[in-house]
Structure formats: C-alpha cells, structure tokens
Amino acid sequence: MVASGMRDAGYQYIMLDEPGFRERDKDGNFIPDSKKYPSGLKALGDYIHAKGLKFGIYTDAQARTCGGFLGSYGHYEQDAKQFAAWGVDYVKADWGRDRPAEELYTEFAHALRGTGRPIYFSVIHWGMGSHHWARKAGGHTWRTTYDVCNAWYTLVDCNTGVGCLKAVDQTEALGHFAGPGGWNDPDMLVVGTSYHEKKYHVTHNGQKLPLKNDVEDRSHFSLWCLLCSPLLASNDIRTMPDVVRETLTNKEVIALNQDPLGIPAWRAQKLGDLEVWKKPLADGDIAIGLLNRGDKTARMTASWRVLDIAGRWKVRDLWAGRDLGVFESEYGCDVGSHETVVLRLSRISAADSAEAGSPLDDAVAVWHMADLTGRGGTAGQLALRGDVAVGVPLEGADRQASLARGGDGHVAQFDGGYLIAGEGAPEALHLSGDKMTFCIRLRDPAGKWDVPLFARHAPNDPFGKILYAAALNKAMVGFPQWNRIKEDKAVEFLWRTTPLEDRVHAKYYNEGKPTNWFKFVVDGEAKHDQVTEGDFVAGVLRLQAPTDLIGPDRWHDIVVRFNRAKLEMFVDGVAVD
CATH class of the missing domain: 3.20.20.70 (Aldolase class I)
Known part of the structure; x- marks a missing residue:
C-alpha cells in the first residue's frame, strides 16, 4: 500500500x-x-x-x-x-x-x-x-447488487456475480439514497484482476464472458468514482502493471469520488449506447462522464442544453491530465469502445444577483418563478436557466428567472435548459379569483415527456412568488418549495408526479417497512400523505407560519424544504423550530 x-x-x-x-x-x-x-x-x-x-x-x-x-x-x-x-x-x-x-x-x-x-x-x-x-x-x-465479477456486462444477476455495467445501472437508480454519512456500494473494484485471473469469467449457466481489458477497467473505475461508491481495490497491488496503478491512483478522478458535496452522478442523456453522466461538485464545478457502451468508436457531445447550464466553461480531461480550452455551448470528442472520458467543467463567469442571506443559498434543484405581474418584455417568454435535478445548487441569475404570462393562456414546457412560456406550451394557465395553478412537464433523458408536475399558490397570494423544485429522475426526494404569505395564513402546496421509467422506488418505505404512506415530520410531529405505487402521487400540504413572526403589514418569504425525512420551514431566511 x-x-x-x-x-x-x-x-x-x-x-x-x-x-x-x-x-x-x-x-x-x-x-x-x-x-x-x-x-x-x-x-x-x-x-x-x-x-x-x-x-x-x-x-x-x-x-x-x-x-x-x-x-x-x-x-x-x-x-x-x-x-x-x-x-x-x-x-x-x-x-x-x-x-x-x-x-x-x-x-x-x-x-x-x-x-x-x-x-x-x-x-x-x-x-x-x-x-x-x-x-x-x-x-x-x-x-446495491450481488457480488461484482470481472466482466464488462452480464445480462442477469446471478450467484457468480454481475458485470460492471449491470452494477452501474442498478446503483444509479438508487442515487437519491446516497450522500454524506451513507453510500451506495456496488461492491469492490475489479480493476487489474485480469492480470492474475483465468481467461474467462464463467457464469452459473456455463456462459464464458471475456475478462475486462484496461480500457474497460478504467471505465469501471471512472463510474465508481462518479457514483460516489466506495473504492476498494481487489487486485494484487504488489505486481500490478503501470497502467493499472495509473488508473487506481489518478488523484483528479478520485477527487470526484471524495467530493464533500457527495452527490452521485446520474445520466443526463442516453442515446442508444452513448451516455452523458453529470455530477455536481462542491466548488460549483461539474464532473461529466462520456460513456460509450458500444463496440465502435463514436463521436460524443456534452451539450450545455442537455446539462442544463449556460455560459463559458473551462473543460479539463482528467485522464489525459490537460485543459482542453473554454467552451460556450458544448464539448465534443471521439470516445472509444467501452471507454469513459471524464471531464471537469469550471465556470468562467457567472452573474450573482441572488439575495444575500437567502435560505435558498443551499437549496437544490430549484425553479424560481418570480412576480408574475411586475414583468415586462416579450409576451409569453420565460428564459429559465440552471440545473434541474436533485442536489444541484443554483446560483445568481439562475434563481432569479422571471415569468410573463403567455398570450394564449398557456404556461410553459421544459425542454433542455429553458422553459418557453406562451403559444404552443402543452398545458393551460388557470386563473380563478384568488388562485392560480400552473403545470410544468419534464423530458426524461431519452427525450420522452414525463407526467406533469403541479404547484399552486396560496389563496392569499394569487400573483406572488413560487419556488418549485423539479426532481428530474429523482421524484419527490429532497425538494424545497417557496411562497410568500401575509398575516397568519397557511402556506398550501400541491404536488403531483410519478417516477420515470426505470425507476425502482415508486413504493415508499416508512421505517424500513414497505408502505403506501409517505412520512415526513413537522416540528417533531409525524405527518403522512398517501401515495400509490407505480401511479400518480398527489397531495396537499398546509403549514401554519408562527404568528409571532408574521405581521399584517408586510410580506414574508417562506421556504419549505423537504430533506428526505424532515420538513424544514424558513421565515425570511430564519429557520423555524
């Protein structure tokens, strides 16, 4: 060692x-x-x-x-x-x-x-x-899996082990369970073991699978690092060749695995055998994995639109150990068969117009739609930039996007990194007296429309502000919501969503036991909201703001953030016990 x-x-x-x-x-x-x-x-x-x-x-x-x-x-x-x-x-x-x-x-x-x-x-x-x-x-x-074996891919789980890609697929689906203090474990690294194993891995039914080569080993290591998985080497480190040592000891790639933010990567895009993986980092950088599962070299592109980012970013290749330049809309390169190119993107410049001391400073994956009545500009336009996935902090202007009501009464549809309101949007904006309801639809990584996600203003603030977290691929996990209230009115939120295809957690668990009740806690008191496995999940939550913090003459910003097991409330940036 x-x-x-x-x-x-x-x-x-x-x-x-x-x-x-x-x-x-x-x-x-x-x-x-x-x-x-x-x-x-x-x-x-x-x-x-x-x-x-x-x-x-x-x-x-x-x-x-x-x-x-x-x-x-x-x-x-x-x-x-x-x-x-x-x-x-x-x-x-x-x-x-x-x-x-x-x-x-x-x-x-x-x-x-x-x-x-x-x-x-x-x-x-x-x-x-x-x-x-x-x-x-x-x-x-x-x-998260059976024991891993020294094979690139196995079709089924079996008692002789699962291949690298099978383990990756099963673990990526559980990303929202992992984070500081507890981690998904797809088993030890099987990197470099081909140098002291037999020629084939034999499955339980006698199928012979070739052992991984050096390129596949490097992909194996890259994906474990991106997924925040434990790194436990299982090869003979006394005799490992330089190529294996260089893979296992690349400090820049290991730094992604050890990043203190601790958010596992997820697929931002999948086009056949070509996948773009994204992992946010604590310093605001973004790690990208370009994985080619196919048998031929392919041209791959990490598009800012797919990554839900904008602006100028410096791109560094972590395996090559060199900076590739500054790019404004995308980065592309050739990726070999079974190779994973690992990039680190660093923002060159970013506006920061966020309110100082906002409780949103550590909020994740938010859409901030502010003050519908006070905005001008082209009718029906909403330019909303920023990341839309659980665990991604938004900064500056990304939290200050504005919404103008569309001329045809429709609101917005999400497509890549932007929301476009107005003509052609798939859902209508409904106004009735003291209430407003809007609908947002998400595309999954394959480009398919997901079911809608809904949010509704409280009656006392029909044209105030809303913050809604769109948990793309991570339905109903770790989202905050925001509104403004006056006097001692309750804040009312309505959500509706369903997990995307390939999600395995439509059923929620309460204290380790399967249940159709979703549990959260407000001020130490358990609350429940019924959910239905594999179907739409809808619910209304009402919270009463403390009267000693609410006055009749001014508005107050209320943030409600659900963090896996606890519901937190902030009044004007102050946490409420």
Whole structure:
C-alpha cells in the first residue's frame, strides 16, 4: 500500500475479506488461523496502524460466511468487542438470513457502537433492499447488487456475480439514497484482476464472458468514482502493471469520488449506447462522464442544453491530465469502445444577483418563478436557466428567472435548459379569483415527456412568488418549495408526479417497512400523505407560519424544504423550530 503509492492516493484500509475463522475458544472468542496470522490479529492491526493505515475485517451477520467459515450471528456484542480489541476500524458484514436482515444489522451496529471505538460498518445484503433501512440501522455503506465479477456486462444477476455495467445501472437508480454519512456500494473494484485471473469469467449457466481489458477497467473505475461508491481495490497491488496503478491512483478522478458535496452522478442523456453522466461538485464545478457502451468508436457531445447550464466553461480531461480550452455551448470528442472520458467543467463567469442571506443559498434543484405581474418584455417568454435535478445548487441569475404570462393562456414546457412560456406550451394557465395553478412537464433523458408536475399558490397570494423544485429522475426526494404569505395564513402546496421509467422506488418505505404512506415530520410531529405505487402521487400540504413572526403589514418569504425525512420551514431566511 505504501510502496505502490496507493496510500498517498487516499486508500486507507487493509481488508481481510475472509479471515477464515474455523472455531471459537471456550469463552466464545474467534480463534485466528495461526498459519495465516502467526503473530495474531492484534499484532497485525498494530502493524497496519503503524503504516498510517486502517484495519478492516470481514464477517457475516449469520452463523456461517459464504465461504463456510464461522460468522457472527449470536455473538454480535462479543465479536464487536474482539474486533475493537484487535484495533479493527472497518467491519464488512455479509448477508444475514437467520432473522429479518434489518433487525440483525441494527443489532450488530449497536454492538459496534457500544465498543466506544469508531468502526465503519458495511452492510452486505446483495441489493435486496437494504438501501431503504441500512443508514437508519447504523450502516455506512450498503450493497446495491450481488457480488461484482470481472466482466464488462452480464445480462442477469446471478450467484457468480454481475458485470460492471449491470452494477452501474442498478446503483444509479438508487442515487437519491446516497450522500454524506451513507453510500451506495456496488461492491469492490475489479480493476487489474485480469492480470492474475483465468481467461474467462464463467457464469452459473456455463456462459464464458471475456475478462475486462484496461480500457474497460478504467471505465469501471471512472463510474465508481462518479457514483460516489466506495473504492476498494481487489487486485494484487504488489505486481500490478503501470497502467493499472495509473488508473487506481489518478488523484483528479478520485477527487470526484471524495467530493464533500457527495452527490452521485446520474445520466443526463442516453442515446442508444452513448451516455452523458453529470455530477455536481462542491466548488460549483461539474464532473461529466462520456460513456460509450458500444463496440465502435463514436463521436460524443456534452451539450450545455442537455446539462442544463449556460455560459463559458473551462473543460479539463482528467485522464489525459490537460485543459482542453473554454467552451460556450458544448464539448465534443471521439470516445472509444467501452471507454469513459471524464471531464471537469469550471465556470468562467457567472452573474450573482441572488439575495444575500437567502435560505435558498443551499437549496437544490430549484425553479424560481418570480412576480408574475411586475414583468415586462416579450409576451409569453420565460428564459429559465440552471440545473434541474436533485442536489444541484443554483446560483445568481439562475434563481432569479422571471415569468410573463403567455398570450394564449398557456404556461410553459421544459425542454433542455429553458422553459418557453406562451403559444404552443402543452398545458393551460388557470386563473380563478384568488388562485392560480400552473403545470410544468419534464423530458426524461431519452427525450420522452414525463407526467406533469403541479404547484399552486396560496389563496392569499394569487400573483406572488413560487419556488418549485423539479426532481428530474429523482421524484419527490429532497425538494424545497417557496411562497410568500401575509398575516397568519397557511402556506398550501400541491404536488403531483410519478417516477420515470426505470425507476425502482415508486413504493415508499416508512421505517424500513414497505408502505403506501409517505412520512415526513413537522416540528417533531409525524405527518403522512398517501401515495400509490407505480401511479400518480398527489397531495396537499398546509403549514401554519408562527404568528409571532408574521405581521399584517408586510410580506414574508417562506421556504419549505423537504430533506428526505424532515420538513424544514424558513421565515425570511430564519429557520423555524
């Protein structure tokens, strides 16, 4: 780890992925194999720590590991104490089937916390739904797939493993579950293992799949980094050739994986075998992956329209390690078969007209449509720039777009990076006394129209301001909404949406159990709104603003932000408890 440069690149853990415990002593403690570990595991842990590294170990949440050795079922507290005594920093716990998995992993995590030693806990439940409950149970990562194998693609999940692209597809669909403190885990990196494996990977039905080559390995690594997945190398780092070392230690690509914003990439566009992936970064940069799944070199373009950005951006190729220049509308290049080009886009200039101290400073994926009555300009025009996807901060003018009512009574349709209001928009603008309802439609990455998303003003503010977060591909996760109210009126929001095709989470989960009720919390009190699996989801939410903050003579900006499990309210930029 040290001599190879892996430690300096950021790799921290030495993992014993199957320590092979065959028996316990009279007190019930694991007995390590004296041939494998002649000095014992405490001495091994001390040696690892002396190198500035951390010590990881594998076990099973059930009585036996997949390799037939002893697991930890029935001994969670005892094993946790023994691991802590050895100096273990990371515990990987394989599939528990003896009782409901959530119960087992919750119990195991509690035992690890009880040792007083900070131990990273990896939940390995083979993509069987642990993303719904693992974070709450105490897990820091959760497997999204079966074990990964050294193949570019496998058609089906099988007990011999899934290929790189199959793992990527399953993990991308779960992106909204991942974030700081808990991560989707599509299994370890299988990069460079072709140099010491057999010629083919053999599936359970006898199919022979060629092992990945260097280009595919680099794509594998690129996609794991873009998805914010754990980076656990499984190759023999003592003998790896330079091409493998250069892949595993590219600090610029690793920086995308370790970015503190922690938002996994998603497909911004898919045209057959050609895919454009997008990942927002903490400093305002954007990481782009150009993936060619096909068998021939192809010309690929990252269009600003597809990426929902505007302006001048500096483009850097992270694998080539060089700046490519400044571009204003798109960047294109040839991408080889099974290659992934990884780019970093840095904005050259951006207007910043946002209100200082606005609670929207950390809001994500917002459409800001301001003051319908006070805008002039060409009738029916709405130029709305900015990102439209969960987790993407908007800045400056992107939050200050204005809406003028269309001349034919229609509102707007979303197409790429802009909303165009007026003639030709697919839905009507309805005005009736003290209410206004508007409709926005989204295109999915394949260009197909999604179902509408609706929002409605409160009766007391028919032509005020609205902020609506369009969660493209991430329906009903992490959205804020904004309105203005006067006196002690309630804020009313209505939403309607349905997950796009290929989404796997139309059913919501409440405390780890499948349910048709969507749960959120206001001031510590649980609220519910019914949802229907695989169908439209509609609901109305009313919130009463605190009377001591609301006066009769002026307007107040109210922001309501739903953050996975908690509903937050801001009055004039101040969080309300």
